[in-house]
Amino acid sequence: MAGNPDAAGTVDLVSSTLAARAVPAPVLAGGGAVRMLERNYLVYRRIWPVIISGFFEPIFYLFSIGIGIGALVGDVTIANGELVDYTAFVAPALLAASAMNGAVFESTFNIFFKLKYGKVYDAILSTPMKTRDIAIGEIAWSLGRGLIYASAFILVMAAMGLIESPWGILALPATLLIGFAFAACGMAATTFMNSWQDFDLVNLIVLPLFLFSATFYPLSVYPDIFQTLTQLSPLYHGVQLIRSFTLGTLSIDLFGHIAFLVAMGGVGSYITSRRLEKLLLS
Amino acid sequence: MTIAGSLRVVEAGARVYRRTWRGSVISTFLNPTLYLLAMGIGLGELVDNGTGGTSLDIPYLTFLAPGLMAAAAMQTGAGDAAYPVMAGIKWRKTYEATLATPIGVPELLLGHLGWVAVRLIFVTTVFALIMTVFDATTLTEGMSAIAPAVLTGLAFAATVTAYTARLKNELGIASMFRFAIIPMFLFSGTFFPIEQLPNYIEPLAFITPLWHGVELCRGLALGQDFTVHPLVSVAYLVLLVVAGAWLAIRTLRGRLIS
Amino acid sequence: MPAIVQGARVVCSGARLNPDEDELPNNLHPGTSVNGSMSSSLVEARGLTKYFDELVAVDGIDFDVAEGEAFGFLGPNGAGKSSTMRMIGAVSPVTAGTLAVLGMDPAVDGPKIRARLGVVPQEDNLDQELSVYENLLIYGRYFGLSKNVIDERAAELLQFAQLEDRRDSPVEPLSGGMKRRLTIARGLINQPDLLLLDEPTTGLDPQARHLLWDRLYRLKQQGVTLIITTHYMDEAEQLCDRLVIMDKGNIAAEGAPRDLIERYSTREVLELRFPVGTQAVNAARLDGIAKKTEVLPDRVLLYTDDADFAHTKVLEVGLIPESTVSRRSTLEDVFLRLTGRSLVD
Numbered sequence A: 001m002a003g004n005p006d007a008a009g010t011v012d013l014v015s016s017t018l019a020a021r022a023v024p025a026p027v028l029a030g031g032g033a034v035r036m037l038e039r040n041y042l043v044y045r046r047i048w049p050v051i052i053s054g055f056f057e058p059i060f061y062l063f064s065i066g067i068g069i070g071a072l073v074g075d076v077t078i079a080n081g082e083l084v085d086y087t088a089f090v091a092p093a094l095l096a097a098s099a100m101n102g103a104v105f106e107s108t109f110n111i112f113f114k115l116k117y118g119k120v121y122d123a124i125l126s127t128p129m130k131t132r133d134i135a136i137g138e139i140a141w142s143l144g145r146g147l148i149y150a151s152a153f154i155l156v157m158a159a160m161g162l163i164e165s166p167w168g169i170l171a172l173p174a175t176l177l178i179g180f181a182f183a184a185c186g187m188a189a190t191t192f193m194n195s196w197q198d199f200d201l202v203n204l205i206v207l208p209l210f211l212f213s214a215t216f217y218p219l220s221v222y223p224d225i226f227q228t229l230t231q232l233s234p235l236y237h238g239v240q241l242i243r244s245f246t247l248g249t250l251s252i253d254l255f256g257h258i259a260f261l262v263a264m265g266g267v268g269s270y271i272t273s274r275r276l277e278k279l280l281l282s
Numbered sequence B: 001m002t003i004a005g006s007l008r009v010v011e012a013g014a015r016v017y018r019r020t021w022r023g024s025v026i027s028t029f030l031n032p033t034l035y036l037l038a039m040g041i042g043l044g045e046l047v048d049n050g051t052g053g054t055s056l057d058i059p060y061l062t063f064l065a066p067g068l069m070a071a072a073a074m075q076t077g078a079g080d081a082a083y084p085v086m087a088g089i090k091w092r093k094t095y096e097a098t099l100a101t102p103i104g105v106p107e108l109l110l111g112h113l114g115w116v117a118v119r120l121i122f123v124t125t126v127f128a129l130i131m132t133v134f135d136a137t138t139l140t141e142g143m144s145a146i147a148p149a150v151l152t153g154l155a156f157a158a159t160v161t162a163y164t165a166r167l168k169n170e171l172g173i174a175s176m177f178r179f180a181i182i183p184m185f186l187f188s189g190t191f192f193p194i195e196q197l198p199n200y201i202e203p204l205a206f207i208t209p210l211w212h213g214v215e216l217c218r219g220l221a222l223g224q225d226f227t228v229h230p231l232v233s234v235a236y237l238v239l240l241v242v243a244g245a246w247l248a249i250r251t252l253r254g255r256l257i258s
Numbered sequence C: 001m002p003a004i005v006q007g008a009r010v011v012c013s014g015a016r017l018n019p020d021e022d023e024l025p026n027n028l029h030p031g032t033s034v035n036g037s038m039s040s041s042l043v044e045a046r047g048l049t050k051y052f053d054e055l056v057a058v059d060g061i062d063f064d065v066a067e068g069e070a071f072g073f074l075g076p077n078g079a080g081k082s083s084t085m086r087m088i089g090a091v092s093p094v095t096a097g098t099l100a101v102l103g104m105d106p107a108v109d110g111p112k113i114r115a116r117l118g119v120v121p122q123e124d125n126l127d128q129e130l131s132v133y134e135n136l137l138i139y140g141r142y143f144g145l146s147k148n149v150i151d152e153r154a155a156e157l158l159q160f161a162q163l164e165d166r167r168d169s170p171v172e173p174l175s176g177g178m179k180r181r182l183t184i185a186r187g188l189i190n191q192p193d194l195l196l197l198d199e200p201t202t203g204l205d206p207q208a209r210h211l212l213w214d215r216l217y218r219l220k221q222q223g224v225t226l227i228i229t230t231h232y233m234d235e236a237e238q239l240c241d242r243l244v245i246m247d248k249g250n251i252a253a254e255g256a257p258r259d260l261i262e263r264y265s266t267r268e269v270l271e272l273r274f275p276v277g278t279q280a281v282n283a284a285r286l287d288g289i290a291k292k293t294e295v296l297p298d299r300v301l302l303y304t305d306d307a308d309f310a311h312t313k314v315l316e317v318g319l320i321p322e323s324t325v326s327r328r329s330t331l332e333d334v335f336l337r338l339t340g341r342s343l344v345d
């Protein structure tokens, strides 16, 4: 952070006003986003069981599919003609979907709730904290949380023998990328929201993404036009990315998936940075 | 206690809904359509041509549809009894405002359940129609599943209200969905027969209200045999409604009138 | 400025190295300017305007707040007081006009300005998910204060807020007044130069109110500038060196409380209460007795320099009010008159 002009501004601030209160300058150098993390740490250290419990949801899905649907389906044929155990096929998709869900929930409902009901941000913004500090801090927090869930999920997958390639370890950074892409867009969307009713829209987008991103069956099951449409789904790219890693079916397409998610995160961040003030200041 | 009082509370629910109906009506139509498309038809193709050794006697879509209908009722019932009840007690304090009028706690609670029942009838009727459109069942058989589905939803609404009424904050709601509602959704026979569950878990499924709801809906919608006598399932669900309502009234009374 | 009170802050100010404040000693003399080259105003507004979509909340107002003074905003509900406060607090963008706070533009230097402000918003916005102490802690952290410094100040502020025994309680179950006190304490954690108080004493019991007044008075003596909104006229008279009365987004009058009373009211007021619903009818018969007659929903006010004489006149007309009070004019009379409650002029 030291290199950017804004951080320099913060340092000026330290010397001008806060050093006066006998504060060691380095305290401020970390930037406001870290303060946001501190705040969330204070809140969550009391309710950590809730954080832990978030991990169970995708696991339940995984077991349900392993025990139930997997037993009915058996094996599926994937793009390169290989036969894959159905549970091993779906598990990476569940990982991607839960990264999406977590990021979307945090960046939309949770932020909006804090904004409208908690008035948490109102108080924060009457201090030297900037809107950007809040945004970066909150996204970083939710990504960090997502990372913990993803690690746990990947361990469970490994224990169940669902990771068929050493590339599987790359599933972890891949979930981070998915989380970032969706959190950025979710936050951008939240800057346009006025009421809870607008969030019905979020559900209307997330559910079809969850169901139709080659999550539960290979693309070949879809009719042709749907196959093209599916490629527009950001979750599809996330699913493919993680699936290639855990099944070890690497191909040049990976770069396409990565590029798509990076672009999505970039656009979301750009819109968010342009509109965040509108969301938080009135 | 008066019926008129409860009806006023139902009216209040309807009036609030007038401002917020759009999104929920859209999802009432869209969710079943999407689920039946994705899971019934899409996944159905894999299941029906499955190589897994276990198989169903009927097409997967047919098997799934009535189960999803019961699950949708569960979700509506539990959903309307969770955050909205929390809002009534704590966030918006509408219950406090209501109880400052001649309306008492029993009327408030029955009115609340009455409004949830109205929503459930709508949601399950739409589901039955869409199910018929997908050719998963006939119209009359599909319609016959509405009553048990509504009953299932009410069993959840009553018990979840009783549960929410005890909560200090919303964290307990998230845990409930995580550790009760979602596991039931996944393991109570909606997506696969519970015989596939490991033997030591299978009996657990029998005590979940959702399984009884799924049983009733599937039996009626598909004209199938029931695993347990349907009256047992009905009695169990009715018991949950009554016990849940009684408990909710007691808890709310303790909390709001003190 | 009594040197003895100043003492504690000299230590602080001495360490200050503000590139914006070219003359360091300025800070040692709160009576003089912060930014010597510009003006002596800590807050300077010209044509300050705030729109919420079509709605005009603040309609082009001018005012200056000098360093070290206690400045008040009075006005009826919806006059635009809070909107103005939020603009000064650099959390609400200015629609038009100019505003300088601490010599800086809120649109550009928001964080720098806020670093030196203490804010008590009209509606408590405590962090409901944290305890009493944690609210002070994290708020101090937002200002970049170290935990040691915060702990020291928090101990003192909890005592001031009379919340020592609730230190580790969650915020939510606190009573309304306790929350208010915590919000006020929180606003002091960074030892602000400029304190913005939006109806600070609403919901406080009399003891807490006097405790706050005492605290504000001391802060003022230490050179802290106060900007206050209130609906309590006694509070405004007590605390404010100068105030403006706002109405419908405009400033209706400006001055020291005593000056305003002299300018807009008479020396004394005679309050007459007639049977319910007959105030206006009876007031009509009192024409000419006072310099000004005002009909309120529940009583009639006669503005006069000699209340006793006016009372005699009332009796002469043959009216016998249910109750009669004669008193000196207060700020409330000015307020009622300027904000359009007066019917007869």
Ligand SMILES: Nc1ncnc2c1ncn2[C@@H]1O[C@H](COP(=O)(O)OP(=O)(O)OP(=O)(O)O)[C@@H](O)[C@H]1O
Pocket (backbone or CB within 6 Å): A282, C052, C055, C056, C057, C075, C076, C077, C078, C079, C080, C081, C082, C083, C084, C122
């Ligand atoms: N965030 C907002 N969005 C839209 N309108 C607003 C907003 N904040 C204030 N207003 C409007 O601006 C006008 C002035 O409001 P403001 O809160 O400044 O009044 P006030 O003088 O503080 O009143 P009170 O004494 O009731 O606190 C009101 O008409 C109010 O409805």
Ligand SMILES: [Mg+2]
Pocket (backbone or CB within 6 Å): C081, C082, C083, C122, C198
């Ligand atoms: Mg106000």
